[in-house]
């Protein structure tokens with residue numbers, strides 16, 4: 671079968687199309703003939719070596735794939751045969767025509783939701799639902815959504831707007847700002863300006879932000895602290911687009927009566943996994959609307975990673991085997 675093999679850690683060029691032996695499902699596993707493979711932002715970090723790769727290299731790359739279940743290992747519910755699913759691997763093996771996954775990692779795609787749409791929404795949709803449960807934004811509150819033009823940020827913007835919150839978004843450049851507005855943001859600040867928190871202060875004109883969905887982290891969070899509502903303000907730290915998590919001391923939060931929730935680690939990942947079926951159901955009924963930027967041939971996986979790293983994608987990039 672054709673697959674994308676990661677030869678070593680490094681730039682996108684370490685993702686190479688190769689002919690490899692097809693995998694076989696073991697006990698408790700299924701085999702999926704793939705139709706759409708999402709290219710996920712955290713995958714670019716794993717490929718670059720910022721997080722350890724969970725297998726000896728070279729190995730087939732990839733975390734998630736959507737398609738049809740064609741084979742079952744021992745002990746798997748026979749109802750899964752022929753089902754359309756999004757499968758999550760244990761960290762490798764998904765950028766391929768055939769993918770093996772644990773049967774209990776799959777999310778069945780509801781009728782009425784296209785396989786490509788399911789592949790595009792599973793990760794950002796499940797993370798978004800978990801973040802909303804954590805922050806519980808309410809009607810009338812002001813919410814700051816960082817990096818609101820694509821992925822998780824766009825879904826947070828859509829849902830917070832629908833809940834009746836006022837959304838102030840950040841985005842990089844005019845095209846992404848337009849996109850954030852289309853997703854429902856009341857106002858958009860360009861986060862490529864180093865002093866963007868000052869634009870936020872001007873926009874707030876003395877009012878404060880109740881919820882910060884922080885995907886940038888690093889030094890960008892400290893200047894926001896005096897703009898967050900004392901006692902009620904929630905900072906939800908879920909991404910490190912700057913390369914590091916929020917750089918803060920506990921005292922800076924305590925003295926203002928603020929809460930910071932870290933959204934990482936095993937318990938958080940279980941919380942996200944628990945939202946996968948709900949995310950596909952929400953996409954099927956139109957509550958969550960994902961955006962697909964491009965569908966590229968599987969062999970162009972390296973190009974897909976470049977698109978994400980150059981920040982030119984205006985939605986999810988999918989690979990089609």
Ligand SMILES: NC(=O)c1ccc[n+]([C@@H]2O[C@H](COP(=O)([O-])OP(=O)(O)OC[C@H]3O[C@@H](n4cnc5c(N)ncnc54)[C@H](OP(=O)(O)O)[C@@H]3O)[C@@H](O)[C@H]2O)c1
Pocket residue numbers: 710711712794797817818819820821822823840841842843846885886908909910911912913933934942978979981982983985
């Ligand atoms: N905690 C969790 O469970 C979890 C799960 C998945 C992802 N995440 C994190 O959530 C964040 C967003 O993920 P996503 O899937 O929504 O990503 P995405 O759709 O690929 O969007 C990322 C966007 O972030 C913006 N950005 C801001 N600073 C950036 C930088 N230094 N480098 C690259 N992009 C930058 C870019 O938009 P502009 O061009 O507008 O700047 C880019 O388009 C990432 O940090 C990811 O690691 C967390």
